[in-house]
Amino acid sequence: MRVADLIKNKGSSVVTLPSTATVTQLLETLDDHKIGAVVVLDEDTVVGIVSERDVVHHLRTGHEQTSPLSELMSTEVHSVTAGDDLVNLAATMTERRLRHLPVIEDGALKGIISIGDVVKARLDALEAERDHLEDYLRR
Numbered sequence: 001m002r003v004a005d006l007i008k009n010k011g012s013s014v015v016t017l018p019s020t021a022t023v024t025q026l027l028e029t030l031d032d033h034k035i036g037a038v039v040v041l042d043e044d045t046v047v048g049i050v051s052e053r054d055v056v057h058h059l060r061t062g063h064e065q066t067s068p069l070s071e072l073m074s075t076e077v078h079s080v081t082a083g084d085d086l087v088n089l090a091a092t093m094t095e096r097r098l099r100h101l102p103v104i105e106d107g108a109l110k111g112i113i114s115i116g117d118v119v120k121a122r123l124d125a126l127e128a129e130r131d132h133l134e135d136y137l138r139r
Contacts, residue, residue: 001086002082002083002084002085002086003080003081003082003083003084003085003086003089003103003111003113004083005086006086006113006117006118006121007082007103007110007111007113010111010117011111012103013111014039014102014109014111014112015029015035015038015039016038016039016109017029017038017040017041017050017069018040018041018069019040019042019047019048019068019070019073020068020069020070021068021069022065022066022067022068022069023055023058023064023066023072024065024066026038026055026069027055027065030052036052036114037049037051037052037099037100037112037114038050038051039077039102040069040073041109044108044109046077046102046104046109047073047077048069048070048073048074048075048077049073049074049077049100049102050072050073050074051074051099051100054072054073054074055072058071058072077102078096078098079101079102079103079104080101080102080103080104080113081103081104081105082103082105082110086118086121086122087122089101089113089118090115090118090122093115093118098115099114100112100113100114101113
């Protein structure tokens with residue numbers, strides 16, 4: 001299975017905020033959408049990603065909720081393409097301890113993949129394989 005297959009099934013919608021948005025706005029967005037990370041876009045360009053972990057660290061170190069996202073976002077954004085394989089992607093996410101990866105094609109944001117999406121896709125594939133084997137054995 002490829003990233004494109006997963007995006008086709010889950011959809012390509014991505015919640016984004018500009019780097020000038022505040023931590024308070026980020027918290028509202030995360031809660032409203034029930035998500036764990038937001039891609040930071042300035043002028044349609046991915047400039048960062050910010051997660052719940054980033055917020056916890058930011059607030060714990062005494063920073064304010066009025067701080068702009070540019071102060072806490074990760075600017076080294078690891079991304080994937082539609083053609084990437086989910087098995088390899090799962091290994092990369094585990095090794096690098098990444099829970100969210102934007103899908104970028106030709107410089108444009110096309111979706112986002114979470115570790116939960118990858119786990120669900122893998123479980124669905126295993127279940128389908130099991131069902132197929134059970135059907136085969138019943139014949």
